[in-house]
Amino acid sequence: MATPKKVVIVGDGTAGIAAANKLRFSTTLSELEVTVVGNSSRHFYKADGVLIPFGYRNYRKSVRPTNFLLNYGIDYISDEVIRIDISQRVVFLRSGKSLVADYLIIATGNRNAPEELPGYEGEAKHFFDLQHALELREYMKGFNGGQIVVGSSNRSDAYFPTLAEFSLLMRDYLREHSLDGKSPVVFLTPNDEKSFTKFASLLSPIMEKNGIEVHKKAEITSVDSKNREVVLSDGQKVKYNLLVASPPMRGRGLISDTSALDQFGYAKVDPKTLTVGRYDDTYAIGDSQRNTIFRSAVSAHRQALFVSSRIVADCVSGLSEPEFKDSTHGIIITGRNRAASYDGTASGDISLGSESQGNFLIRSYSADTYFSSILRGMI
Ligand SMILES: Cc1cc2nc3c(=O)[nH]c(=O)nc-3n(C[C@H](O)[C@H](O)[C@H](O)COP(=O)(O)OP(=O)(O)OC[C@H]3O[C@@H](n4cnc5c(N)ncnc54)[C@H](O)[C@@H]3O)c2cc1C
Known part of the structure; x- marks a missing residue:
């Protein structure tokens, strides 16, 4: 044998x-x-x-x-x-x-490389792994309001839509906790990748409708913890009370x-x-x-x-396999009870469906499908 x-x-x-x-x-x-x-x-x-x-x-x-x-x-x-x-x-x-x-x-x-963004470590928060998500949970319990800046470093390879999800959930969270009047949310979109830029322009109207201030093509190049402001790729500075940003990443x-x-x-x-x-x-x-x-x-x-x-x-x-054809799809949370589906093609075109509560429910329970079928190789 x-x-x-x-x-x-x-x-x-x-x-x-x-x-x-x-x-x-x-x-x-x-x-x-x-x-x-x-x-x-x-x-x-x-x-x-x-x-x-x-x-x-x-x-x-x-x-x-x-x-x-x-x-x-x-x-x-x-x-x-x-x-x-x-x-x-x-x-x-x-x-x-x-x-x-x-x-x-x-x-x-990939791995997080926070040391590559000056001022980031110990100052910015994120939720890209369980430990940091739990730390941010603890922080949010004591948060009393102030300007929230959500953004990305110039070397981040993170799943970008989740930063938009975070900003939109934040608006609803602030409303629920009567903090929205004193807590503007500023969203800084990254610059470097075609698909991210397209995503950002599709999501901007939803974010603006929810009172989020969107800065386009604005990557964070350093964090000034003393003055509590981020410095952007175009030299602008933005003040924050809470900074949530994806760290630089490396293979x-x-x-x-x-x-x-x-x-x-x-x-x-x-x-x-x-x-x-x-x-x-x-x-x-x-x-x-x-x-x-x-x-x-x-x-x-x-x-x-x-x-x-x-x-x-x-x-x-012994059967020959066709070539790999890239495409993607998913559901983006757009608020506490809303989400929209999206589709991406190999050429980088992305389309966004309409928001619905049904999408939110599917997204909220997607871990169950992920653990029971997707990872198992059944789908
Ligand atoms: C906050 C967040 C939200 C996201 N939301 C979505 C979403 O809604 N939809 C979506 O499609 N994607 C989403 N993503 C992206 C998605 O999670 C990742 O693209 C996916 O997990 C990548 O899988 P991977 O197996 O390549 O890498 P990982 O899941 O990072 O797995 C790599 C594994 O390799 C192990 N490893 C690394 N180095 C070594 C070593 N030297 N020795 C031994 N083991 C090693 C690590 O321990 C790890 O278990 C999200 C990502 C984040 C961070």
């Missing part, structure tokens, strides 16, 4: 878990060994991060043990990857062990062949195959690479399904 091929997936987030589960669904144990190595023992559904600071979501409902999310027949190694040799397909672990694979899937996401690096990395440490992929550099058996998916309309769980999931089918086609079914 032929020995099974080995797939090692580096990263235990949205993309890594979805890819592992899909591979396991599509192959037998004798066809493929599937191993996930990662260092998050608990998986947080990040889309809920925006609801937690306002007390609109109990964080316990947004977290599951990672090994519970992996289907039967997947090896899960809890360790830190320190280096990936993609020419030999060897993954080196902090514990001293190494893993050799026939196929590698890099799904390490994880890790790949020993640095020609396969861009200047920010993200894997360089072929957009049609999602293979890394010149290596046919190594893929990078999700936030670990930037060849996508914008980084999102929906895109990470789509990429995970695509790469899984390619590997199955290559080593089991």
Whole structure:
């Protein structure tokens, strides 16, 4: 009997878990060994991060043990990857062990680099991971009003719509707590990416209708904590009492062949195959690479399904796979009980549907679908 091929997936987030589960669904144990190595023992559904600071979501409902999310027949190694040799397909672990694979899937996401934005650390707040979302929740409990500035650094690769969601939820939260009269909300839109700019212009009318002051193409270049003001890319300064901003972000690096990395440490992929550099058996998916309309769980999931089918086609079914076609969709919260759906195409065009309470309900409970079906590889 032929020995099974080995797939090692580096990263235990949205993309890594979805890819592992899909591979396991599509192959037998004798066809493929599937191993996930990662260092998050608990998986947080990040889309809920925006609801937690306002007390609109109990964080316990947004977290599951990672090994519970992996289907039967997947090896899960809890360790830190320190280096990936993609020419030999060897993954080196902090514990001293190494893993050799026939196929590698890099799904390490990105990392926050707050130290790269002068004045940011210790001053700005955010909700991009569970710890910071909970800290912001505590802060909001004691917030007595003042100008709130929501924005993004010039090196942020964050899922942009969530900052708009935060601003709109903030307006309703302030109303509920009778703080709206003394708490203007200022929204600073980022500059650098086509799709973000398009998103910002689609969402601006909704934000302005809700009394949010929108500054276009205004990235934060530094934070002056003494004077409590942010300095923008065009030199303007904006005062704040509360600053909520996404930090700068970086790829994880890790790949020993640095020609396969861009200047920010993200894997360089072929957009049609999602293979890394010149290596046919190594893929990078999700936030670990930037060849996508914008980084999102929906895109990470789509990429995970695509790469899984390619590997199955290559080593089991023999069927050839079509090229990857990028597109995205989702639901954006536009207030305490409102949300709108959106669609994005590969060319970066984005369309926004109308707001409804139904969309809000779907979005509010999306963690359930995420944990039970999307991550499981059932959709
Ligand atoms: C606040 C917020 C709201 C969002 N809302 C939405 C939304 O509404 N809709 C949407 O589609 N997307 C949303 N997103 C984006 C979405 O969450 C991300 O795009 C998605 O989680 C990316 O998945 P990933 O697997 O690539 O990365 P991650 O989920 O970051 O996973 C990477 C994993 O790799 C592990 N890892 C990293 N380095 C190592 C190492 N050296 N060794 C071992 N393990 C390692 C990490 O521990 C982590 O578990 C949101 C994001 C945020 C932050």
